[in-house]
């Protein structure tokens with residue numbers, strides 16, 4: 704599985720890069736890419752002084768990529784558990800997509816725990832959370848804000864959305880009562896504040912009052928819905 708050898712072929716440059724990254728993560732060394740484009744990829748172990756390096760290039764007239772050289776044994780000391788510069792969004796998604804498809808309640812904390820247990824890779828909470836949002840976007844085919852808005856239409860989404868909203872909602876400090884910064888009262892926040900609802904409805908009714916038809920100058924409808932059959936002046 705995670706062994707690279709001279710002569711080994713890959714469908715294309717991206718296929719080679721993905722395998723190289725998965726191998727580096729599995730073997731717990733980081734990569735420095737010296738060059739990486741559609742026709743050649745050269746990379747070395749990122750550890751100071753470690754001689755390991757690899758070079759692969761595109762075969763003539765096809766996309767196929769082949770490993771041409773593989774030099775040096777790792778002399779680096781590799782930690783059992785650590786962060787990894789190649790543990791990017793794409794790699795995290797490749798690890799979690801199937802699990803989120805099976806269980807949309809798979810939590811960012813569980814993503815962090817499983818990546819650490821299975822790969823020895825530690826990622827920050829925010830990254831795990833973003834990966835979960837991205838996975839949901841791919842599964843439901845819409846941006847996360849639309850998933851949140853359409854939650855009632857997507858079966859079983861309630862808990863997911865709660866989870867997503869929980870992360871976005873600024874949690875009040877433990878022990879300190881919730882306190883509204885609109886009306887300065889205790890026991891609710893600005894989102895649930897009656898004052899903000901009041902000013903919102905005042906704003907809409909004001910808008911309705913100012914809303915009038917350009918054709919007949921009456922209020923309550925616009926020129927598209929005008930029933931007065933007045934020809935606009937610029938038509939004459």
Ligand SMILES: [Zn+2]
Pocket residue numbers: 732748749750753754755776777778779
């Ligand atoms: Zn190394």
Ligand SMILES: [Zn+2]
Pocket residue numbers: 883884885886887888891892893895896897898
């Ligand atoms: Zn309030």
Ligand SMILES: [Zn+2]
Pocket residue numbers: 916917918919920921924925926928929930931
């Ligand atoms: Zn009108």
